[in-house]
Amino acid sequence: MTSDSAAASSSPATQPDMKLFWACFIALVATSFVFGVRSTLIGEIAKDFQLSQGDVGRILGVGLWPFALSIIVFSLIIDRIGYKVASLFAIVCHFLAIGLTLMARPDNDLLYWGTFTVALANGTVEALINPVVATLFSKNKAKWLNILHAGWPAGIALGSIFTMLLGGMEVSWQVKFGMCLIPVVIYTLLILPRKFPVNERVAAGVSYRDMLGEFGAFGFFMFTVLLVMAIYQAMGTSANWAVVFGAAAVVALAAGGYTRSLGRPMFIVILITMPFLATTELGTDTWMPDLLSLELGKAAAWILVYTSVIMTILRSFAGPIVHRLSPIGLLVVSAGVAIAGLLLMQGATGWSIVAVATLYAFGKTFLWSTTLGLVSEQFPRGGALSLNGVSAIGVLGMGVIGAPLMGIWQDTDIDKALRDKHPAIHQQVKGNDMANLIGSAPSVNAQAVENLPEADRKTVTTIQNEFKKKTFARTAILPGFMLVCYLGLFLYFRSRGGYKPVEIGAH
Known part of the structure; x- marks a missing residue:
């Protein structure tokens, strides 16, 4: 037991430390604020540095897999090193990442390493705050994890508003990004004085092997497959599937041999839904301004802010809704x-x-945060690993499968429509095939579109608008799959007398 853990009471019956809860909340706001500002500024940075789309993809990719890696690694060790050590690591990484990014120039690689470091910081914050809040509110986890995760859309909204308001001013991207120091400094000052509780798994005497067994061999297999795919994506090369599945098999066999567990069946179902869930929420959010830009112009960016504000409000008042519906x-x-x-x-x-x-x-608001609540209430023996593992697999699945697939759907449909209906225009605007993990996809040369006569340009933009919006309808298959899985779990709980949280000592 670490010193900072020992200093705090491990009893769930003690009054929760609300100052610690709000420190965790602001840490999540800071994380999503930095994430949102970086995502908004990447186009401006790419123009300043004269980056190719491949360069941009490489930078965005390295903002993905280190997040998942750090959230899993810290979930495995956080009960041994202590939450205070993890928080210090996250704080140092956030300051370092901002500094590296501000020092980035076209002739160095600091933009890449700044993105890498901020991903490590963001993953560590997630690994820290979820089990802390689940322990603080061990009798009402679903409600308080929903309230905690109101911090994510709040930070996205604040970061987006901030960058859009400064967008029309003669302000460099360095000044805009440097303002990310403000929320990072605030969460640092809030979290450093706090004392952290002992995780309920540790307090209940559940062994480390049992914690790993909840995640199981299947969980480690799925995580490793997605992690190796993400690394290939960051390198900008097609995946070697023998390496992908070979590495995953080795990790899964080692985990299965140690834990003698494939994983809990219900947990496996939840893991399988996570890439679909993450794409439904985060993947669609990522694409929304672009998908609606031809319809609404610059106002499209405000749609994301608007939906983020709705999510913040709804998650903040999730308690009665969770109580009513389970x-x-x-x-x-x-x-x-x-x-x-x-x-x-x-x-x-x-x-x-x-x-x-x-x-x-309204539909996407409760998906992620309520899944965390469900996992924490049904698999408390899994501790930080089961709680954070679902987030890691969700982020990886969205990044390497979901969001790229949405782009491939658009490119393929637009190219086919132009080729079939307007072959002459197609010949003028056809771009190079763009490599991806599963092969390649066609593209449209944006500069060639700009050079077309006005009538032809309008034809292209009309087709682009049609198929960009059709992507939303096609994406509906993802929550459709989730709905089938959730209905199955709903019927399972109903057959057992209704939904009930699992007590930490139960097997």
Whole structure:
């Protein structure tokens, strides 16, 4: 037991430290603020540094897999090194990442390493705050994890508003990004004085082997497959599937041999849904401004802010909703509403998009945070690993499969429509095939489109708009799969007398 853990009471019956909770909340706000500002500024940085799309993809890719790696590694060791050590590591990485990024120049690689370091910091914050809040509120985890994760959309909204308001000013991207120091300094000052509780798994005497067994050989296999794919993606090369599955098999066999566990069946179902869930929420958020830009112009970016504000408000008042529906009931309803929102987005025009985006926001709001609540309540013996492992697999699955697939769908459909209906225009604007993990996809040369006569340019943008919006409808298959899984879990709980959290000592 570490000194900072020993200094705090491990009893769930003690009054929760609300100062610690709000420190965790602000840490998450800072994390998503930095994430949002970096994502918004990448286009400006790419122009300043004259980066190719391949360079941009490499930088965005390295913002992915270190997050998942750090969240898993710290989940494995955080109960031994202590939460204070993990928080110090995250703080140092955040300051270092901002410094490296501000010193980046076209003739050095500091932009890459700054992105790498901020991903490590973000993953460590997630690895820290989720088990802390689950321990603080061990009798009401789903409610408080929802409230905690209101910090993510709040930070996205604040970061997006901040960069858009400064966008029209003569302010360099370095000044805009340097302002990320403000939320990082605030969460540092809030979190350093706090004392951390002993994780409920440790306090209950559940062994380390049992914790690994909850995640199981299947969990380690799935994580390793996605992690190796993400590394290939960051390198900008097609995956060697023998290496991908070979590495995953070795890790899974080692984990299975040690734990003698494939993983809990319900947990496996949840793991399988996570890439679909992450793409439904984060992947669609990533693409939304681009998908709606031809319809709404610059106002499209405000749709993301609007849905983020809705999510922040709803998650902040999640308690009565979770109590009324139960976590699994809320997941069923949320998946159904998300499907409706995505399907309706295809036919929405003009400002009716705002109404549809509102519906979609209601659908996606509770998916991630309630899944964390479900995992923490049903698999408390898994401690930090099971709670954070689902987030790691979700982020990896979205980054290497979900979000790229949305782009491939758009490129393929637009290229086919132009080739079939307007072959002469297609010959003028056809770009190079773009490599991806599973091969390659066609592209449209944006500069060639700009050089077309006005009538032809309008033809291309009309087709682009049509198929960009159709991507929303196609994406609805993802929450559709989730809905099937959630209904199965709902019926399972119903057959056992209804949803009940698992006590930490239960097997």
